[in-house]
Amino acid sequence: MxxxxxxxxxxxxxxxxxxxxxxxxxxxxxxxxxxxxxxxxxxxxxxxxxxxxxxxxxxxxxxxxxxxxxxxxxxxxxxxxxxxxxxxxxxxxxxxxxxxxxxxxxxxxxxxxxxxxxxxxxxxxxxxxxxxxxxxxxxxxxxxxxxLPLEDPVVRAEMCLDCHLGNSNQFATHRIMGAGHPRISFEVDSFTDFQPAHYVIDDDYRKRKKVVDGVKTWAIGQALMVERRMNLMLDSKFAGSGLFPELAFFDCHSCHHPMSESLPTKNGNFPAAWSARPGTGVGPGVVKFNDSNMLMLKVALDIAGSGLADKMLADMKALHKASQTSKAAMTSAASAARETARAAVKALSAKQVGKAEMMDAAKTLSAQSAAGYYADYESAEQATMALGAFVEAMRVAGHIDRAAYDDLSKRMEGVYGAVSDDEAFIRGAFISAVKKVNSAL
Ligand code: HEC
Ligand code: HEC
Ligand code: HEC
Ligand code: HEC
Structure with missing residues (x-):
């Protein structure tokens, strides 16, 4: 010194x-x-x-x-x-x-x-x-x-989410969005990587702090985002008044897209029009709440082999249905989903993530994406960040070699490109880019 x-x-x-x-x-x-x-x-x-x-x-x-x-x-x-x-x-x-x-x-x-x-x-x-x-x-x-022990994924996510999703004290409402605030998106592991690192995770760091891999950090982050969304939805401050609930809980693009996108092009393709999403049970012409974190959490729980996966899917369907029924129905569906999310945080925190789970996560998610499960922008964006996190986690854990990593990263560039501008999102382009990732796994 x-x-x-x-x-x-x-x-x-x-x-x-x-x-x-x-x-x-x-x-x-x-x-x-x-x-x-x-x-x-x-x-x-x-x-x-x-x-x-x-x-x-x-x-x-x-x-x-x-x-x-x-x-x-x-x-x-x-x-x-x-x-x-x-x-x-x-x-x-x-x-x-x-x-x-x-x-x-x-x-x-x-x-x-x-x-x-x-x-x-x-x-x-x-x-x-x-x-x-x-x-x-x-x-x-x-x-x-x-x-604050920020190496702990729960502590870290709770802290980031206060600003990157909101809490009872601070929330970017649709009124703030309508006034010109950019849309906010978040995923704790990817955003940890996006933030210019002012620390290095080396042997010395590992001696001082418990290091959790990116897949587990992602999974816990999804559970906490679901819990947080439900908290906000149940908060009387943001319950909304009058005819409409707080629109920031809904998928922005279910309202904000040109009607012309629903018309077929010359070759008969529908560039971004409605299509059924496997398993989510929402029909056309419905304002859909933002279920992207629930869809991701379902994947995480499946990979963890947790019985909560089916419960999460059922909760999500119930919430979609309740959003078309009444405020009271919405409240009870949101409370149930919050309980499942809380249980998921515990289950995922206790889970060890090895090579098999990481590979499984990447394969499952890319296959589902390629099959059109994540057809709307919001969930395609979450699926992209998740895949990015998985590839990075596999590199860090040494589960893939340099050449495989470089190849996957190149393919991931196409996927990131397909979601880089929400206004210009074309589902078909996302699907073909993600197929290239899936075929390399
Ligand atoms: C947006 C949140 C954020 C801000 C702002 C931030 N940090 Fe961090 N910092 C983190 C995270 C996340 C980690 C990694 C987890 C950990 O080791 O705690 C970290 C890690 C660290 C570490 C641990 C390094 C190690 O090897 O153990 C130090 C020291 C640190 N930050 C100092 C600072 C200082 C000084 C500032 C202000 C100039 C700052 N941080 C600003 C989030 C932040
Ligand atoms: C006190 C509020 C607050 C907290 C806590 C916070 N952030 Fe942020 N973060 C912001 C704001 C506001 C911006 C936008 C800043 C700007 O662009 O001027 C931002 C921007 C970012 C960006 C850049 C995004 C982009 O579009 O380039 C990343 C990455 C990020 N935050 C990651 C994190 C992570 C990871 C954590 C937790 C470890 C965290 N933040 C905690 C408020 C916060
Ligand atoms: C709930 C937390 C929250 C509140 C409240 C909030 N912001 Fe933000 N703001 C963010 C975050 C997070 C980002 C970064 C989004 C990203 O890039 O992912 C951001 C981004 C922005 C940006 C774009 C910054 C850039 O670098 O492009 C502007 C401008 C902005 N906010 C202005 C405001 C103003 C003005 C208000 C008050 C009316 C406000 N924000 C309230 C969290 C918030
Ligand atoms: C239920 C439909 C609906 C949903 C969901 C919705 N909005 Fe809006 N949004 C509107 C309406 C209606 C307006 C007012 C348009 C006007 O004043 O002409 C508006 C206005 C806006 C504006 C001002 C610019 C404009 O188009 O007038 C922005 C920016 C915006 N919304 C962003 C968002 C974001 C970000 C989300 C998701 C978090 C979102 N909206 C979700 C219906 C919606």
Whole structure:
């Protein structure tokens, strides 16, 4: 360790101990994690953690820009449409675009404009772990003292979902979407990969933390997304009023697509028109709620050999039916689905995922996709992210060699291409791209 960093750490410690009166839930600010002697070094270091996390976050991670985006004209426009004074001071926006803790939980170095900073994900730094970890305490000790164990897929997903799906406090309603907010999609394992990594999972990491493979992280994430969707649907705040329920729970594209798409082309193909989805029991002309996570969870439970798979499918069908019946029917169907999802989190957490399960997952999902099971955009997008996660997990676990991985990745590019623009989604193109993945497995 250089003399400079020793001095910086000393100063960080001194600063911490100079605030004995700071309560445990105070967020100290990105600056207090990202100083040059701590997580703000320019090059990665040989210590257990990289120590250049701040630089990665600040330079490459969109979370560092989440607040700045609220100052842009498009956010101003959204705010104006919603009748808000502006976006960068509105709770409706800040709750997801910054670490918007109440004033009394903001330490002296806290800056709202830092956007989604370290403590928005890792937990408040004033909890005793901050001081302890500077002194080199073990990970378990830090966790016991308030650091969130984000290596745990349940803890990680619950945290990401607060902003990438919503919770009782913050939710991107159809009103916000209608004002111009982009559609939000999420899958915990893929998005973990999409986020520029400020850590490496090496032998040392594995010694300190339990590493869970991508397939299991995906599966648990799906169960938690189902549970979360049901929670939001059952929340009286978002139940909707008047004739229509909250439209954000429905498949956006079941309403938002040109009618011309339902007409046959010259060669008799229907580019994106309605067609029956095997097993889901929804007829034409129906506004379909977004069941993409339920469909994925069914696959996950099948692979895990859990008896809950059939229950999930039955719950999903019941929910579709209830959505055409009454609000009371919807409430009881959503409660039942939530219970199944909760049980699924437990069952999937206990499951070991080996080579056979990973292969099975990739084969099953790609075969179903090729057979037209995921015909609508929302589920095709989820199936794509799932397949991407499986291929990556097989590489990491060493279940496929370099050549097989490169070949699969090339084929996956076609699938990603087919879902890259929801407005231009053509089911046939998705199916033919995914067939190429299936045939290589
Ligand atoms: C429930 C959390 C949530 C709320 C509430 C929310 N956002 Fe977002 N917003 C997101 C997420 C997540 C994304 C990124 C979506 C993606 O790319 O997957 C996003 C993306 C955006 C983008 C596009 C950013 C880009 O880089 O392209 C803009 C602009 C935006 N939000 C503005 C707003 C405004 C203005 C408000 C308040 C009216 C608001 N948001 C409320 C979660 C939220
Ligand atoms: C969007 C959420 C998010 C943000 C923002 C974020 N992190 Fe992380 N961080 C993660 C996740 C997920 C992991 C991987 C799981 C783990 O090891 O905890 C991680 C891992 C780490 C690790 C562990 C490395 C190891 O080898 O054990 C450190 C240190 C870290 N982050 C520091 C930071 C710092 C400093 C910042 C702010 C500059 C920051 N993080 C911002 C989500 C985030
Ligand atoms: C406090 C809210 C919040 C939390 C917690 C959060 N995010 Fe985000 N995330 C956002 C917002 C807002 C954006 C959009 C930022 C922008 O584009 O300006 C975003 C963007 C992203 C993007 C870039 C998406 C794109 O379209 O390029 C990824 C990837 C991502 N988040 C992953 C994660 C993961 C993984 C976690 C959990 C480990 C997580 N986020 C936790 C709010 C959050
Ligand atoms: C039940 C049908 C329905 C569903 C489902 C639905 N919308 Fe809408 N949406 C509408 C209607 C109706 C309008 C108002 C159109 C107008 O003002 O002319 C609208 C308006 C919008 C607008 C403003 C632009 C426009 O077309 O007027 C956006 C953006 C939008 N919705 C996004 C979404 C997203 C994202 C979802 C999924 C989370 C979604 N919608 C789900 C019916 C729906």
């Amino acid at each position: 250089s003399k400079n960093s020793a001095v910086a750490i000393f100063m960080a410690l001194a600063a911490l101990f100079a605030w004995p009166s700071i309560a445990q839930d105070v967020h100290l600010g990105v600056k207090s994690c990202g100083s040059s002697g701590c997580h703000g070094q320019v090059a990665s270091s040989s210590s257990p953690v990289l120590l250049n996390e701040y630089v990665t976050w600040q330079k490459y991670d969109k979370h560092a820009r989440a607040y700045q985006v609220l100052l842009e004209p498009r956010s101003q426009r959204i705010a104006k449409n919603l009748g808000l004074k502006n976006a960068h001071e509105a709770k409706e926006c800040l709750d997801c675009h910054a670490d918007n803790v109440p004033e009394k939980q903001r330490g002296p170095q806290f800056v709202l404009a830092d956007g989604v900073g370290c403590e928005a994900c890792h937990g408040p730094g004033s909890a005793p772990w901050m001081g302890l970890h500077i002194g080199g305490s073990a990970h378990e000790v830090n966790v016991q003292n308030g650091l």
